[in-house]
Amino acid sequence: MAGSRLGNARGSTILVGVKIDLKPLRIGTIEIRLPVVLAALAGYSDHPYRLLCRQGGAMFCATEMMLDKSVLVGGKLQRQMLLKSDADRPLAGQLIGNEPGTMARAAGLLCRLGFDVVDLNFACPVHKALRRRRGGYFMRDPEAAVAIVRAVVAACDRPVTVKLRRSYEQADTANDAFWRMAEGAFDAGAAALCVHARSVEARYAGKADWDFLARVKEHFRDRTIVGSGDVLTPALALRLLAQTGVDGAAVARGALGNPWFFRQTADLAAGNEPYAPDLAAQRAVILRHFEHSCEVYGPVRGPKVMRKFGIKYARLHPHPKLVRTGFIGIRRPDQCRPLIDELYPESAPVPAGKE
Numbered sequence: 001m002a003g004s005r006l007g008n009a010r011g012s013t014i015l016v017g018v019k020i021d022l023k024p025l026r027i028g029t030i031e032i033r034l035p036v037v038l039a040a041l042a043g044y045s046d047h048p049y050r051l052l053c054r055q056g057g058a059m060f061c062a063t064e065m066m067l068d069k070s071v072l073v074g075g076k077l078q079r080q081m082l083l084k085s086d087a088d089r090p091l092a093g094q095l096i097g098n099e100p101g102t103m104a105r106a107a108g109l110l111c112r113l114g115f116d117v118v119d120l121n122f123a124c125p126v127h128k129a130l131r132r133r134r135g136g137y138f139m140r141d142p143e144a145a146v147a148i149v150r151a152v153v154a155a156c157d158r159p160v161t162v163k164l165r166r167s168y169e170q171a172d173t174a175n176d177a178f179w180r181m182a183e184g185a186f187d188a189g190a191a192a193l194c195v196h197a198r199s200v201e202a203r204y205a206g207k208a209d210w211d212f213l214a215r216v217k218e219h220f221r222d223r224t225i226v227g228s229g230d231v232l233t234p235a236l237a238l239r240l241l242a243q244t245g246v247d248g249a250a251v252a253r254g255a256l257g258n259p260w261f262f263r264q265t266a267d268l269a270a271g272n273e274p275y276a277p278d279l280a281a282q283r284a285v286i287l288r289h290f291e292h293s294c295e296v297y298g299p300v301r302g303p304k305v306m307r308k309f310g311i312k313y314a315r316l317h318p319h320p321k322l323v324r325t326g327f328i329g330i331r332r333p334d335q336c337r338p339l340i341d342e343l344y345p346e347s348a349p350v351p352a353g354k355e
């Protein structure tokens, strides 16, 4: 079948015009038809953005990581973090923390609040988290991580999943801690693992090790494994699934500023050209995002949150540099909405680019 080629960063291509059979992703009893899902993204995978990703075709999303203690303390922050809706399901609530009892109590609360999955973060490479023995710290102490998984599983009446990295040290190619943590987590009752195929030391730099993901899936043939790392385009999402055999692909940086990523992936898998939102479609989504952010975070923080997203939305605009510079230049909340109107005009022609 003739078809145009979509290149990608790994030098491989996906043929438009060729259908790819995608198997649903299963997490416990939950079946997710499109196995390409929105990853947990601190500062980004909040309720307003998740809803836009759902409209853009995402069938499963994760919240930003939430500190167990903060989840247990009431208040505004807790209300904002825990915000969700029926249109935003099935949804994983991600917890970070270091003490089995507190993690279990926070997980129990997420279940009572109606989160469909509880996800445990043993992957975060941020120094503050590592210093406080949270997130990626556990890639050095797999037994302590497994104790948390065991306590959380006992407190939950729904699937518990685990996010981890391939190792702590970049030079560690034996991945001993990974295997101990992965085996231990499944033995403790975890329903799935999401594996970020980089070391904690590498943070987000360098290429994700997809060969490692293939080895993990080969080892855990009958378990659910979601791969993460370098899923930057829809073509790469399909490539990751095909090349490694994992059950699902988690989209992180690839979905920032592109909530249409999921339907684009489905288009590509169906053999079609991926949907390309025109400026009017971008305007509609960005305005909805702005309004919802202001509702959730208020008239001062809402526009600040939007500034960060606006910089990411720039990538799909015909003049990305102009958009980036515009959002970076915002100093006051009242500058945000007029800037959106200027950069994404209702019907006028696209503003002239200066790059």
Ligand SMILES: Cc1cc2nc3c(=O)[nH]c(=O)nc-3n(C[C@H](O)[C@H](O)[C@H](O)COP(=O)(O)O)c2cc1C
Binding pocket: 039, 040, 041, 042, 043, 044, 063, 064, 065, 094, 121, 123, 124, 163, 196, 204, 208, 228, 229, 230, 231, 232, 250, 251, 252, 253, 254
């Ligand atoms: C801005 C940002 C925030 C992130 N926040 C989280 C988080 O809260 N929890 C988590 O498990 N991973 C988090 N991650 C990691 C991603 O979920 C993903 O595993 C990683 O970025 C690799 O995927 P990528 O190379 O396709 O971006 C974050 C990544 C980025 C870039």
